[in-house]
Amino acid sequence: MIYIYFIGTAGSGKSRLTGSFNEWCKRNGYDSIPVNLDPGVKKIPYAPEIDVREWISLDEVMKEYDLGPNGAQIVCADMLALNVKELEERLGEYRADYVLFDTPGQLELFAFRSAGKIIIEQLGKKNSLLAFLIDPSLATTPSNFASQLMLSATAQFRLEVPLVNVLTKIDMIDKEMLDIMMKWGKNPDLLYEELMKAPSLYSRLSEGIITVIREMEAHTSFIPLSAETWEGMEDLYASIQNIFYGGEDLERK
Numbered sequence: 652m653i654y655i656y657f658i659g660t661a662g663s664g665k666s667r668l669t670g671s672f673n674e675w676c677k678r679n680g681y682d683s684i685p686v687n688l689d690p691g692v693k694k695i696p697y698a699p700e701i702d703v704r705e706w707i708s709l710d711e712v713m714k715e716y717d718l719g720p721n722g723a724q725i726v727c728a729d730m731l732a733l734n735v736k737e738l739e740e741r742l743g744e745y746r747a748d749y750v751l752f753d754t755p756g757q758l759e760l761f762a763f764r765s766a767g768k769i770i771i772e773q774l775g776k777k778n779s780l781l782a783f784l785i786d787p788s789l790a791t792t793p794s795n796f797a798s799q800l801m802l803s804a805t806a807q808f809r810l811e812v813p814l815v816n817v818l819t820k821i822d823m824i825d826k827e828m829l830d831i832m833m834k835w836g837k838n839p840d841l842l843y844e845e846l847m848k849a850p851s852l853y854s855r856l857s858e859g860i861i862t863v864i865r866e867m868e869a870h871t872s873f874i875p876l877s878a879e880t881w882e883g884m885e886d887l888y889a890s891i892q893n894i895f896y897g898g899e900d901l902e903r904k
């Protein structure tokens with residue numbers, strides 16, 4: 652089993668991509684299951700095989716601890732760490748090649764609190780991959796784009812597993828903007844040049860940031876993708892294959 656964790660800022664497209672990539676896998680004859688790890692979600696655009704809401708309910712936590720939704724989300728995220736054995740047992744009922752995890756809305760709940768790390772370690776780092784979703788609306792300027800890559804690098808630094816960066820919702824941006832983002836995503840030197848064009852008190856900081864991004868880019872793919880048109884799904888699949896099997900297709904193993 653390969654575990655793919657879809658992470659990213661709120662609204663970046665995690666749930667939609669979990670569902671559509673699962674659908675894409677099925678249509679192409681690959682064995683995958685979607686798993687919901689977001690206790691607060693009301694409506695999911697796919698039918699999860701395993702759903703954390705079997706164990707944890709945001710509404711109940713809000714009532715029981717008299718908390719608002721944000722405080723309750725934190726309690727739920729920490730409770731998730733306590734249910735990792737149950738999750739592992741439920742996963743043991745399946746024989747899927749790919750387990751696609753949809754994670755909670757706010758990135759920090761999974762990437763920076765303890766639950767994400769505990770789950771990844773319990774299920775096995777060796778078989779795990781982070782897909783970091785970049786919402787194009789948060790990445791239209793060089794500094795915004797670089798900030799998204801920094802978030803991605805921070806998540807990888809914390810969770811210590813391979814990562815692919817996925818630019819989502821490309822059906823919603825014009826071709827010109829997409830071309831620019833592709834250049835930035837594939838070539839940190841170009842991004843650096845753009846950052847340096849704007850006069851800033853923080854050029855030393857930009858240099859440091861680009862050093863981190865260069866280091867990440869050296870072993871990370873950057874995949875533009877749409878969960879609406881399915882453009883890029885094959886590239887996502889290929890980069891997963893590349894990480895785990897050096898490019899060889901699973902079917903041929």
Ligand SMILES: Nc1nc2c(ncn2[C@@H]2O[C@H](COP(=O)(O)OP(=O)(O)OP(=O)(O)O)[C@@H](O)[C@H]2O)c(=O)[nH]1
Nearest residue numbers: 661662663664665666667668755756820877878879
């Ligand atoms: N056009 C288009 N819309 C998308 C795409 N991916 C996601 N969306 C839309 O973007 C919105 C947010 O997508 P979600 O999948 O709910 O994002 P999320 O990261 O799971 O959001 P939270 O869990 O609430 O933080 C929804 O309205 C989706 O339908 C895409 O590739 N194309």
Ligand SMILES: [Mg+2]
Nearest residue numbers: 665666689756
């Ligand atoms: Mg979601």
